[in-house]
Amino acid sequence: MEKLKHHIFVCNSARMNGEVKGVCNSKESIEIIQNFAEEISDRELDAEVMVTSTGCLGLCTQGPVVIVYPEGVWYGKVTPDDVEEIVESHIEGGEIVSRLEI
Numbered sequence: 001m002e003k004l005k006h007h008i009f010v011c012n013s014a015r016m017n018g019e020v021k022g023v024c025n026s027k028e029s030i031e032i033i034q035n036f037a038e039e040i041s042d043r044e045l046d047a048e049v050m051v052t053s054t055g056c057l058g059l060c061t062q063g064p065v066v067i068v069y070p071e072g073v074w075y076g077k078v079t080p081d082d083v084e085e086i087v088e089s090h091i092e093g094g095e096i097v098s099r100l101e102i
Contacts, residue, residue, distance in 0.1 A: 005048040006091050008036055010078075011065040012053040022056055023063035028080050029053075032064055035083035040091075049091060062102050076102040 012029045013022030036051040057065045062076030066086065073096055075086065082100060089095045 023060040039087040075100040
């Protein structure tokens with residue numbers, strides 16, 4: 001695998017004991033993960049961008065939380081509808097989506 005340009009982490013509220021519960025999971029984090037995967041595939045960015053589901057990130061009041069590396073930008077209260085904008089603006093355009101930034 002070549003070096004990634006971006007790695008996107010999406011909180012899915014999994015706990016250390018394996019339980020999946022919490023704010024992010026209850027607010028469509030699975031759909032957010034799926035939307036990222038589809039957008040990345042549709043834009044043929046598979047070799048450059050990876051999406052990973054994470055356990056609880058501890059910012060439940062800001063959930064669903066998405067982190068984009070290598071920049072280390074944290075987005076909060078992300079909805080499935082925000083995914084296209086994040087991919088287009090941040091991943092492809094290099095511009096942080098300030099309205100979602102934590």
